[in-house]
Amino acid sequence: MAxxxxxxxxxxxxxxLGSFIAQLLFASQRPDYIARARELPAAPPVGIVxxxxxxxxxxxxxxxxxxxxxxxxxxxxxxxxxxxxxxxVIAWLDVILTLNPRFNYPLLSASRLYxxxxxxxxxxxxxxxxYEKFFNDPNRYWPWLAHAVYVAKHRLHDHQLxxxxxxxxRLNATAKTVPAWVSQMEILVxxxxxxxxxxxxxxxxxLASGRIAPGSNEERFLLDKLTALRQQ
Amino acid sequence: xxxxxxDGYERMLTIARLTLVDAINNRLFLLALAAVIGLFMLAxxxxxxxxxxxxxxxxxxxxxxxRLFAVMLISLFVITSMVREFxxxxxxxxxxxxxxxxxxxxxxxxxxxxxxxxxAVLVSVPLLFFAEVGAVxxxxxxxxxxxxxxxxxSLLGLFTCTHIIPAYTGVLAFYLLARSxxxxxxxxxxxxxxxxxWPQEFMYGMIAMxxxxxxxxxxxxxxxWLAYEIQPAVLLPVLLQTLIYLCILVSAGLFDxxxxxx
Numbered sequence: 290m291a292x293x294x295x296x297x298x299x300x301x302x303x304x305x306l307g308s309f310i311a312q313l314l315f316a317s318q319r320p321d322y323i324a325r326a327r328e329l330p331a332a333p334p335v336g337i338v339x340x341x342x343x344x345x346x347x348x349x350x351x352x353x354x355x356x357x358x359x360x361x362x363x364x365x366x367x368x369x370x371x372x373x374x375x376x377x378v379i380a381w382l383d384v385i386l387t388l389n390p391r392f393n394y395p396l397l398s399a400s401r402l403y404x405x406x407x408x409x410x411x412x413x414x415x416x417x418x419x420y421e422k423f424f425n426d427p428n429r430y431w432p433w434l435a436h437a438v439y440v441a442k443h444r445l446h447d448h449q450l451x452x453x454x455x456x457x458x459r460l461n462a463t464a465k466t467v468p469a470w471v472s473q474m475e476i477l478v479x480x481x482x483x484x485x486x487x488x489x490x491x492x493x494x495x496l497a498s499g500r501i502a503p504g505s506n507e508e509r510f511l512l513d514k515l516t517a518l519r520q521q
Numbered sequence: 522x523x524x525x526x527x528d529g530y531e532r533m534l535t536i537a538r539l540t541l542v543d544a545i546n547n548r549l550f551l552l553a554l555a556a557v558i559g560l561f562m563l564a565x566x567x568x569x570x571x572x573x574x575x576x577x578x579x580x581x582x583x584x585x586x587x588r589l590f591a592v593m594l595i596s597l598f599v600i601t602s603m604v605r606e607f608x609x610x611x612x613x614x615x616x617x618x619x620x621x622x623x624x625x626x627x628x629x630x631x632x633x634x635x636x637x638x639x640x641a642v643l644v645s646v647p648l649l650f651f652a653e654v655g656a657v658x659x660x661x662x663x664x665x666x667x668x669x670x671x672x673x674x675s676l677l678g679l680f681t682c683t684h685i686i687p688a689y690t691g692v693l694a695f696y697l698l699a700r701s702x703x704x705x706x707x708x709x710x711x712x713x714x715x716x717x718x719w720p721q722e723f724m725y726g727m728i729a730m731x732x733x734x735x736x737x738x739x740x741x742x743x744x745x746w747l748a749y750e751i752q753p754a755v756l757l758p759v760l761l762q763t764l765i766y767l768c769i770l771v772s773a774g775l776f777d778x779x780x781x782x783x
Contacts, residue, residue: 295622297779301772308768315765316733319758356704 332380350389375411379418396433404440427461448482489518533628540632561647577748580651584744587644599675637668652747663742666763673770680777703739736766
């Protein structure tokens with residue numbers, strides 16, 4: 290065939306250049322996307338999310354967690370957590386955890402990030418969520434309830450709440466992979482409260498449970514502690 | 522000279538008409554009708570499941586599915602139809618006539634645009650059962666704009682890649698990226714762990730640059746328009762973006778077509 294390449298007309302070249310510059314100008318004038326706390330929508334049903342992600346719940350959980358995170362610290366909002374509807378946030382975290390129960394991210398966020406809010410009610414809501422979910426898989430979720438004990442004790446100064454969390458840890462997080470100090474948190478809370486007798490009882494129980502290896506440093510530490518407590 | 526221009530214009534219209542006939546012969550609208558009926562039935566089923574805000578739930582799910590279907594269908598149709606024309610030497614025969622390349626390009630673009638208009642109207646019809654007429658009209662208009670960009674992009678992709686798979690993959694990747702710009706920008710601007718490490722800085726810069734160059738399709742054909750009150754003013758940025766980006770895609774497509782060795 291006689292055809293070869295042709296030189297594009299000047300008009301086409303100018304149009305390409307001009308429209309590209311127009312695109313840059315137009316895009317630079319576009320308002321930025323900023324996640325605003327009050328715009329966090331209600332959480333969808335888990336089934337809808339599964340459907341939307343073509344039966345990829347683990348991916349959906351990861352994506353949703355990252356997306357939810359965008360509502361935590363949007364630039365330009367000084368106290369972002371205060372503006373968030375915590376019931377809504379909990380609903381989202383619940384959906385994410387249901388999509389992927391092995392995902393630690395939602396409970397980490399609940400116990401460490403969302404409890405940073407200077408509002409007691411919101412803190413309590415989040416701790417309640419962590420406590421509730423802990424029972425689904427205590428040997429996996431114990432780190433987040435352990436942090437909840439700290440928040441309840443030192444931030445909320447609610448020893449009763451801290452005790453209930455610590456007790457749940459001692460009674461439910463019993464796998465060998467769970468460090469021994471987790472089951473001893475209850476002792477520390479009792480000690481802080483000045484309830485020496487209850488603290489002694491817990492140590493007695495721990496020693497009798499067979500979970501502490503005989504002759505170990507841990508056993509020696511607990512025995513020393515027990516002696517000190519009885520003296521007090 | 523006016524006679525030649527008149528002739529070129531008429532041939533352009535003929536090419537557009539033939540492209541539309543090609544769409545009908547390829548059962549594009551029949552397939553679209555089948556999909557519309559299937560998705561409509563799905564929406565009716567979803568309506569049985571929803572406890573509250575049933576119409577809204579049905580409208581948004583149906584609209585999202587129809588939009589994605591229309592985009593994929595029109596893109597695939599444009600690419601396969603053009604590849605067939607290249608393989609059948611139809612392009613060479615047409616350009617052997619005293620027909621400027623731009624007339625061929627605009628003829629094809631007009632034909633595909635007409636097909637996409639019909640497709641957009643067809644997929645909008647079932648939405649009338651679940652949303653207000655005005656909202657559906659806005660949604661349909663925005664879908665036309667979106668499809669127009671997809672058509673021009675598919676033509677450019679084909680002139681550049683010449684094969685179905687790379688062209689279609691490129692169009693889909695471009696579309697998905699442009700459509701998810703909002704989510705990507707939100708994620709990139711709000712990391713919990715702030716860091717000034719160069720990979721993070723580099724990614725910020727990269728995402729900002731991509732956002733400048735790509736059309737923001739996230740603001741197009743939004744399903745929420747059908748569920749909640751919407752002002753016609755939302756179409757203004759859609760229209761502006763379509764005009765600007767269409768110019769880019771058309772001129773780049775023409776540039777490629779002129780430089781193509783036929």
